[in-house]
Amino acid sequence: MDNTAPHGHRVLLITYSAQGHINPALEFAKRLTRRRIDVTFVTSLSAYRRMGKTPTLPHVSFASFSDGYDDGFKQGDDINHFMSELERRGSQAIKDMIVAGVEQGQPFTCIVYSILLPWVATVARSLHLPAILLWIQPAIVFALYYYYNYGYHDIIQSASADPLATIQLPGLPLLTARDLPSFFGSSDAYEFALPIFRRQFELLEQETNPMVVINTFDELEHDALRAISKFNLIPVGPLIPSEASSQCDLFQSTTSYIDWLNSKPKGSVIYLSSGSMSTLSKHQKEEIARGLLSCGRPFLWVIRDIEEVNTLSCREELEGLGKIVPWCSQIEVLSRPATGCFLTHCGWNSTLESLVCGVPVVVFPQWSDQGTNAKIIQDMSETGVRLEVGMDGVVKREEIKRCLELVMGDSKKGEEIRRNVVKWKELAKGATAHGGSSYSNFKAFVDQVCP
Template identity: 30%
Template sequence: MGVSEGEGGGAAGHIVAVPFPAQGHVKPLLKLCRQIVRRSRGGIKVTFVNIESIHSRIIASSSQAAEKEDDNIVLTSIPDGGRPGEDQNDICSLLESLRSSMPASVADLIHRINTNSNNNNNVTCVIADITIGWILDTGRKFGAEAVIFSPPSAASLIPILQIPTLLEQGKLDSNGTLKAGEVITLSEDILAWKQNDLPWSAPVDLKTQRIFFECSVRAEKAAREAKWLLTNTCYEIEPSACDLCPNVLPIGPLLDSDRIKSSANFHPADEVCLSWLDTKPPGSVIYVSFGSLAVFSLEQLDELAIGLELSGRAFLWVARPDLANGSPVVYPEGFLERIKGVGKIVGWTDQERVLSHPSTACFLSHCGWNSTMEGLIAGVPFLCWPYFADQAHNQNYVCDKWGVGLRIEADKNGVRSRHEIRYKIDEVFSNGGLRLRENAIKLKKMCADSVEAGGSSYNNFDKFLACLNK
């Protein structure tokens, strides 16, 4: 679906929104844009820009994506910019190729929109994912307001915003590695960061970590220069972190009120699993999903499969086609036959609908921030299995700060055993899990209240819209 410049005339403003091309970045930014259009009652138009390969996946995953969007949201694409045949799942290569190709493509798009609008609907604002915040320089050349959107938590922003100070103090080396024995502590109310908790951490791959760290350095600059820094969180769950971030505006949790929309998915969502959940008793099903990027060895996936089976409980497992280190999962012999009627395995789901289903009892999660927010607003306990980047620190909040989850611990070889998995599942369903469930209900109400009229996130959203309409 190409852009239709000049349509929807009469709008009070025109936003170009540019996400980083990953599922956990595209999805929340599109939710934000839907809310902008809905809350402005159509007074603001949005052109939502993905690279071609991502745009194609979104459209292919939902044949109704284009038709189901609001008339004032246009999905469009720009060239990928990478070398032919380059793996779009290679985040490091993608970061580098985007820096060289995206500015000119976005500039050309804005120029075409402005040229065809006859000054009635020129681009007035560019919202860019913090990972590619440098694209705001392109928007500024056209006089557009510069806004950063940060999908992770407010707490995850703090180390990024502190990079210049941490380098000056000698706590970080040039690769973003904490010096031996160092821990970042900025407030007694905010959980400290150890090396593997940092947003750019990739402990088994120093080259990848260096690229992530360099990206974080650029993100700090973009965040400092932007007028607004929008985050998918609410003040009540991270008050101290929000207070430490200049210009931050918590507007989450970002949710889709229209359940039929699925145009942010990179994979077709399995609808049958919702009917399957309907057949299960309330609070009986373990939902297992590791997001869009995590991959595991076959040994680890065997342990997970057997651990779920040994629990004797119903489970819904999202096993992407590339979950086994880029390949489909090969299950233990006889596993699929043994779990019939008890377990269901799908390639992708509408996660918000699954988590809010009465049969869902807990969320075995990688603790990506979008998943964390969706789990909190659903009021379910967590079983935590972080993969990389900010997920370890999110786990600390889930388990230690909010008391709504349990860690699934790795052994000395880095493997989560079937016995550990079964033990933690049993603990969630036992009387010991009552505290987790009670805390989860409290967090659910806290998050829900924030986005209701008069809530903190609701008011912050109004504040942002008022600025856009000036």
């Protein structure tokens, strides 16, 4: 592929090897190419192999490097060793790519990198290249991680341990423990991430004009985007693909559900997915199954390990009412008229996709930023409701039915949610349309970084 753009600008874009990171990073790459910039899209070999056939995108080339875990990170692996090897091997690989570009007479103009990879900024600095962070979570979460590391550690730590506590931080809405990122919890298995975020902020503070490109839009997070004044947060979202064919899925999908979905009445189908990383217990899946049967509406349910379907006691009844698939094109499903509700783990990509596609949601956050995303959906955009978890950590079938009926039924609350969905669909799409807030921010960003 010809990597020489008309303006001679090339961007090296590096992303962490998870579906939730790859999706917005790839969409950001596509938007750069529309500004006549060539992009080299880089992730680790384990993810690159799982992509299968990468999409053919003008002025986007794909590259990979070995992080020492070429078959992917497995349960039981040492997460600290994995992150250490990712940094060690990745730093050398990125350095080699940058040097090769110079030697070939096609130097990179700058580097863009997603979260959990602060070492990329260190590599860029050593080679005198500007590095821009692509923050793929909401601005509220960015501010929370900053406050946790600068001035509010004890307050946030205390609030995260008390379910009844509320916390008010500058520029942010009133939050409770369940609204905070799970990494703040002392027992979270992914507490390794907190030092990485701290290092990220330390690197940003060393820059004279720290810029952070963020996957959100001003109409949704106006105050949070301005909460940390020392950083220039540039909202360019929603970074959502306009068509499914331009995505890089790490999971094999099927199209068998499309005709089935198209055969259903408008707004009648419940779509359920817990994303690419979250897993639900057998007990929880059983409760969801019973809740769906009690609700009696057609459904499309993504269960990544399809063998788990056979463990459900009501499998035959489920197959008579809906469809279960191991993976699907989510943006395609949410765009279909038949889809009337999205029961989601509330990953940030899924949250934004629900807004762009105009689908009401029932949120069931699991970890990381998902509790904060659920807060945004329920209390800020008011486009969905949150499931209440029982004392045993399981959401019961009655609660699942209650929330699904609330969102899809004829109650005043349901009608209000559906009106809000229409409003936010227009706002989300308007942000990236010509002249919209994110469109203008992105144009100004490109003009500054790649003049």
